Amino acid sequence: MRRRHVAVGVMLILGMLFAGCTSEPPLNGVTRTTPLHVGDVALRDVTAPNDRAGGQVDAGQFTFVAAEGRFLAVYFGFLNCPDICPTTLMDLKVALDRVDTAVAQQVDVVFVTVDPQRDTPDALAAYLPYFFPRFHALREDDEAVLQRTLDAFLASADVQRDTDGNIVDVAHTAVLYLVNDQGDVVIEWPFGTRPQMIADDLVQLTQAVRAVAP
């Protein structure tokens, strides 16, 4: 408890120092000095063409690189999840609803199921439109390929089965990632980040891209 207070204090001071250097308020999400690079991994995209958001799909494989000047909002979850996944998906939806259309349209939503056995393409297609008009539903049966993707995000997922092979529990990293057009994770929002905090970060990050656009 004490250590956390000190850490929070240091972060606040650092935040104030950096805030003094630029006109931008500090971001709410977590950023890294060396961003995670996820642009070298790809997963099978099972999205119907009419539902599909922007992004690179080549021969049914989706690469974690946003289209030029755009971002991917990436979440690893599963449909049989009443609390964590809908909370974050709804937080993202509300954040996208709150920002200007121009900002929201710069973000392509990517949902990766960590439970491909139960989350069939049809199940994903029936579920995701409730949250987002366009998206990428990624579903990979090959556990090694899915694991490689999770590793790139420093995420983890664990599907536990009973002796009959029935899925009894799914644990997963509950972080929302924003990936840029270089395939780098520019910010991570931990579970529970409020929609307005996500919205404020999106405004700032998308403006930064627009500012450098020709």
Next chain:
Amino acid sequence: MMRKNRAVGLAVLLAVGLAACGGGETATFAVDDVWARSTPNGLGAVYATFTTDQDDELVDAIVDASIAAVVELHEVINDDGVMRMRQVSGVPMVRGEERLLRPGDYHVMLLDMPQMLEPGETFTVTFFFASGRTLEAEAQVRVIEDDTMPHGHSMSDHGHSMTDADKDEPMPHGTHSR
């Protein structure tokens, strides 16, 4: 006679003092801010804020079968950003302390829901306690936690209402910096 009166006076004073020590208004048995949400595949959750005037345990909850056929109590375990859900037999409550059922924490899970809940609609939830008491409340359907409430029950509001030190560690992994 005189001595007895004095004793009664002392007892009254003590009682008033103890009531003040007990936190007065917080030591009531009540539920507040009951809300719920569902997903297109027939799952849902009910969240609420409880206070209790004695140590107790929430052991069950029921809703009408038109809302959900199965109701379970669950908790979420946050292991360094990796979330896992598990069914629990009860949700402990401590006298005078708030107990939040909220996203990423304890919650009432709804299963086999015949239809999706529409934001704005309400339905009755009855909560059962180990003490034998019950609380009944109207759950309001919402899409997210109310983030306009001044005392904010959310996890990232710098923990005004944080009771569990593990729940507000936002760093999922690795070393981060601004």
